[in-house]
Amino acid sequence: MSRQIDQLWSGILENIKKEVNGNSFATWFKPIKPAKLEGATLTIQVPSQFFYEWLEGHYSVVLNSAITKVLGPAAKLLYSVIIDSSIQSMQLPSMKKVSPKAKVQSNINERFTFDSFVEGDCNKFAKAASMTVAKSPGGTTFNPLLVYGGVGLGKTHLIQAIGNLAIQNGVVNRVLYVDSERFTMDFIDSIQKNKTTEFSSYYRNADLLVVDDIQFFSNKERTQDEFFHTFNALHNKGKQIVLSSDRPPKELNGIEERLISRFQWGLVVDIQLPDLETRQAILQKKAEENGLELPGEIFQFIATNITSNIRELEGALIRLLAYSSLKGVDITLDLAKRLLKDVCLPQMRAISIEFIQKTTADYFGIPDDMMRAKTRKKEIAQARQLAMYLCKRLTDSSLKTIGLHFGGRDHTTVIHAIAVVEHMMEKNQLREQVEAIKNKIEIAQL
Ligand code: ADP
Ligand code: MG
Numbered sequence: 096m097s098r099q100i101d102q103l104w105s106g107i108l109e110n111i112k113k114e115v116n117g118n119s120f121a122t123w124f125k126p127i128k129p130a131k132l133e134g135a136t137l138t139i140q141v142p143s144q145f146f147y148e149w150l151e152g153h154y155s156v157v158l159n160s161a162i163t164k165v166l167g168p169a170a171k172l173l174y175s176v177i178i179d180s181s182i183q184s185m186q187l188p189s190m191k192k193v194s195p196k197a198k199v200q201s202n203i204n205e206r207f208t209f210d211s212f213v214e215g216d217c218n219k220f221a222k223a224a225s226m227t228v229a230k231s232p233g234g235t236t237f238n239p240l241l242v243y244g245g246v247g248l249g250k251t252h253l254i255q256a257i258g259n260l261a262i263q264n265g266v267v268n269r270v271l272y273v274d275s276e277r278f279t280m281d282f283i284d285s286i287q288k289n290k291t292t293e294f295s296s297y298y299r300n301a302d303l304l305v306v307d308d309i310q311f312f313s314n315k316e317r318t319q320d321e322f323f324h325t326f327n328a329l330h331n332k333g334k335q336i337v338l339s340s341d342r343p344p345k346e347l348n349g350i351e352e353r354l355i356s357r358f359q360w361g362l363v364v365d366i367q368l369p370d371l372e373t374r375q376a377i378l379q380k381k382a383e384e385n386g387l388e389l390p391g392e393i394f395q396f397i398a399t400n401i402t403s404n405i406r407e408l409e410g411a412l413i414r415l416l417a418y419s420s421l422k423g424v425d426i427t428l429d430l431a432k433r434l435l436k437d438v439c440l441p442q443m444r445a446i447s448i449e450f451i452q453k454t455t456a457d458y459f460g461i462p463d464d465m466m467r468a469k470t471r472k473k474e475i476a477q478a479r480q481l482a483m484y485l486c487k488r489l490t491d492s493s494l495k496t497i498g499l500h501f502g503g504r505d506h507t508t509v510i511h512a513i514a515v516v517e518h519m520m521e522k523n524q525l526r527e528q529v530e531a532i533k534n535k536i537e538i539a540q541l
Pocket of ligand 1: 211212213214218244245246247248249250251252253377380405406409
């Protein structure tokens with residue numbers, strides 16, 4: 096029996112693995128234990144109430160559909176949550192059942208709203224345009240609205256928010272969200288099954304059609320042709336089209352000119368990389384949404400170290416939350432540093448030696464190229480020794496590497512410098528300076 100349930104569970108995990116990224120899988124699905132199987136009712140054991148809520152809030156569709164695939168349509172999911180790590184447990188139902196009908200209706204994720212979208216200079220214009228379109232789909236000159244920008248910067252969130260608001264305000268009947276790959280696959284499928292008419296009318300009857308990641312239409316001639324006609328049909332009827340892409344329309348290689356020109360009929364807006372304040376605000380918002388209060392320094396630490404992708408920013412926070420809920424410990428800055436070492440450290444290390452040199456030079460009011468110069472003037476030599484000492488203490492760099500950064504000095508020079516500084520500190524000299532500079536460096540890295 097227990098072998099059977101383990102096997103089933105592995106099968107379910109295999110299915111889940113295909114749907115979620117590696118980090119989420121490790122965080123949220125590895126800790127689950129299959130507890131009981133009665134008929135088609137599977138009970139899984141999760142480590143905390145928080146875990147249960149998170150899974151239900153974010154992964155219920157993924158979980159339920161994986162379980163249905165393995166256990167059949169009658170499958171039912173129950174959770175058992177371990178309380179205070181004792182055996183005592185409480186049974187909780189899976190709240191949401193997959194509802195295939197709702198999926199066909201729009202494919203829009205309710206989580207992606209304007210309310211949960213943090214505004215910054217990077218996305219202000221895109222957000223304003225999106226809201227305008229959402230309030231009056233097809234009723235503005237922003238047709239199509241095309242939002243472009245790099246990976247993980249909020250394109251999908253924003254264009255789905257348009258759908259959510261339009262549905263909520265009741266200004267449209269039929270909203271459809273589809274990514275271009277799905278569109279392509281469904282189209283090919285419809286050709287094989289002789290159902291292209293149904294396919295066409297499905298999309299051409301939308302009031303608001305949202306197509307994500309149109310760069311994937313590249314080099315798919317027949318799909319592009321179909322989309323061209325879909326586009327025209329909708330546009331002629333005054334229906335709204337919203338598109339996203341990872342680059343501006345002109346740079347969409349492998350896409351027909353007539354489509355590219357249509358993509359630019361309405362409004363093209365971009366989303367840029369968020370600045371530090373925006374990144375912090377996003378983290379704060381995500382924490383709030385999950386009912387969590389964290390010290391500001393944690394947000395600052397994550398936001399300083401993850402700069403290029405909001406999805407990763409979120410991922411870092413989620414890892415902290417999961418860990419603290421699993422182990423029942425508070426999230427502290429130390430914990431954050433430890434857990435996020437792999438995401439954050441490469442950047443911290445990369446700037447370290449130069450940064451230490453600069454901070455030390457600034458502190459002593461000397462030009463930072465003096466760190467690499469040959470001069471033996473006493474103040475300069477001492478500042479240089481101190482910087483070498485800090486490089487050894489604050490980075491993982493080898494003595495050899497440190498020496499090279501200080502004007503190609505030998506590693507024995509570095510050893511000597513460290514010994515001198517340590518010796519002086521034992522005599523309570525230099526200690527204050529070392530601490531002050533160390534503080535400056537560490538604060539700047541937060
Ligand atoms: P893209 O489609 O551009 O790759 P997504 O829309 O999938 O990016 O965004 C990645 C994650 O970051 C999502 O979870 C999304 O909710 C979040 N996100 C992106 N931008 C914002 C923002 N401005 N405010 C709040 N969350 C955001
Ligand atoms: Mg996307």
